[in-house]
Amino acid sequence: DTAVSQTPKYLVTQMGNDKSIKCEQNLGHDTMYWYKQDSKKFLKIMFSYNNKELIINETVPNRFSPKSPDKAHLNLHINSLELGDSAVYFCASSAGLAGGPGETQYFGPGTRLLVL
Amino acid sequence: AQSVTQLDSHVSVSEGTPVLLRCNYSSSYSPSLFWYVQHPNKGLQLLLKYTSAATLVKGINGFEAEFKKSETSFHLTKPSAHMSDAAEYFCVVSDRTDKLIFGTGTRLQVFP
Numbered sequence: 425d426t427a428v429s430q431t432p433k434y435l436v437t438q439m440g441n442d443k444s445i446k447c448e449q450n451l452g453h454d455t456m457y458w459y460k461q462d463s464k465k466f467l468k469i470m471f472s473y474n475n476k477e478l479i480i481n482e483t484v485p486n487r488f489s490p491k492s493p494d495k496a497h498l499n500l501h502i503n504s505l506e507l508g509d510s511a512v513y514f515c516a517s518s519a520g521l522a523g524g525p526g527e528t529q530y531f532g533p534g535t536r537l538l539v540l
Numbered sequence: 541a542q543s544v545t546q547l548d549s550h551v552s553v554s555e556g557t558p559v560l561l562r563c564n565y566s567s568s569y570s571p572s573l574f575w576y577v578q579h580p581n582k583g584l585q586l587l588l589k590y591t592s593a594a595t596l597v598k599g600i601n602g603f604e605a606e607f608k609k610s611e612t613s614f615h616l617t618k619p620s621a622h623m624s625d626a627a628e629y630f631c632v633v634s635d636r637t638d639k640l641i642f643g644t645g646t647r648l649q650v651f652p
């Protein structure tokens with residue numbers, strides 16, 4: 425009964441490939457997020473969705489496309505992978521914007537992507 | 541714009557001694573502040589959060605933090621370090637859209 429789960433946990437692939445990372449939350453939350461953690465451990469938000477609607481899009485290359493089939497899932501598809509995409513990608517969820525600032529975000533275990 | 545500065549990239553303590561991880565924030569309004577912990581090769585876990593209620597916030601595993609508006613600080617403390625506290629700690633501020641803005645992290649080492 426993991427609250428926020430991601431698959432796969434590890435992903436090793438070649439430059440130029442297309443890959444997807446899946447995220448699911450069973451907390452009944454309305455808002456989901458994708459964060460990227462670089463090799464220096466710096467975390468930065470990429471996207472957020474509220475009830476399947478895109479809320480935040482942080483100047484991420486359009487090779488990255490989030491997809492939310494329902495409010496419990498937020499997948500991340502990456503086209504034409506580049507070396508610089510190597511990072512740990514974290515999914516998170518929160519009860520939603522209705523809770524206002526300070527709403528707790530719950531993080532998944534991360535997906536470690538290595539592009540060769 | 542909101543930001544946080546973690547003043548130490550590494551902190552080393554002996555087991556049983558106090559822990560102090562420093563964080564200063566910048567915000568144009570009353571902020572929501574968090575501390576998250578990341579153990580090696582693990583996800584992020586919320587330690588505690590401040591959302592304009594009591595300025596002294598108690599979290600899990602014996603950690604606490606005090607919001608000091610006059611000093612724009614939100615330092616994390618624990619009276620007695622345990623080996624299992626060794627991890628990366630992130631000070632985080634939330635903006636009005638719920639976007640979390642992370643500090644650069646402080647790696648805590650605990651020696652026996």
